[in-house]
Amino acid sequence: MKDWENNSGFMVKKEITSAAKLKKELEEAKAELASRNKKLKLSVKTEAKKKVDKKKADKKKADKKKAEAKKKVDKKKADKKKADKKKAEAKKKADKKKAEAKKKAEAKKKVDKKKAEAKKKAEAKKKEEEAKKKEEEAKKKEEEAKRTPEEELEEQLTEEEIIGFQIDKTDMDKLVNRVTEMIAGYTTKGILQNILWRKLKLSSRDGSRLALKLERMGNITREKILENGRWTYLLLIKKIPISTKSIENAPCLVCPVEGKCSTDGEISPKTCVYIEDWVLTELKTKKSHETD
Ligand code: SF4
Known part of the structure; x- marks a missing residue:
């Protein structure tokens, strides 16, 4: 046999000299075929794996993109939430300020009202005092005109x-x-x-x-x-x-020994019982007058 075609379509031209050689060549061709088959399978497998990997990579990429898009959306949402929160806080602050301003205005109004009332009262009091003063002055003038007893x-x-x-x-x-x-x-x-x-x-x-x-x-x-x-x-x-009233009853005025009486003599006011009695009586009289 000069020409022989295998399953893969490759043409092999061999010079077959003997059956053993033929067998050997057949085995070699088989081995080569198996090797080629294996390589082909491997290639197919690799291609498939590549495709799967690519698909996976594409999916990963798509997922990543999706995740990024989601992230962006989430960020946008978070930013919006943040902005809304800020806005709400600003509104709250503004409302609080407004409420405080309102409260202040009301307090001021109250104070003003109180002041006005106090002013009114003070004016009324002043008027009353002026009227009273006038009345007193008139009374005083009237009294001044009067003659005392x-x-x-x-x-x-x-x-x-x-x-x-x-x-x-x-x-x-x-x-x-x-x-x-x-x-x-x-x-x-x-x-x-x-x-x-x-x-x-x-x-x-x-x-x-x-x-x-x-x-x-x-x-x-x-x-x-x-x-x-x-x-x-x-x-x-x-x-x-x-x-002279205070001495008109003094015993010395009618004393018979007045001529012999002296502060250092035997007869002396220091030892005189008449003087002592008179002084005590005068004191008693004075005290009774004071308590009347
Ligand atoms: S002190 Fe006595 S004793 Fe002397 S004169 Fe007078 S009353 Fe007389």
């Missing part, structure tokens, strides 16, 4: 009647001294005559006449003042009179 008395009485004023069953010298001492006790502040007359249980008329008498005697001065809307007099001490 003392002024009327001064007009009605003569100087002799003023100086010679007496109260029934009263030791006037004692009363004058007592009242003068009491007024002196108030020093430069003086005392309102009505308070003094109350202390002495004197009527207003007697008190007024006594004050006139004391003034004429030069013991006191009288200051005309408006007290609680009424005219009265503040009595102030001018001088405390020296009176």
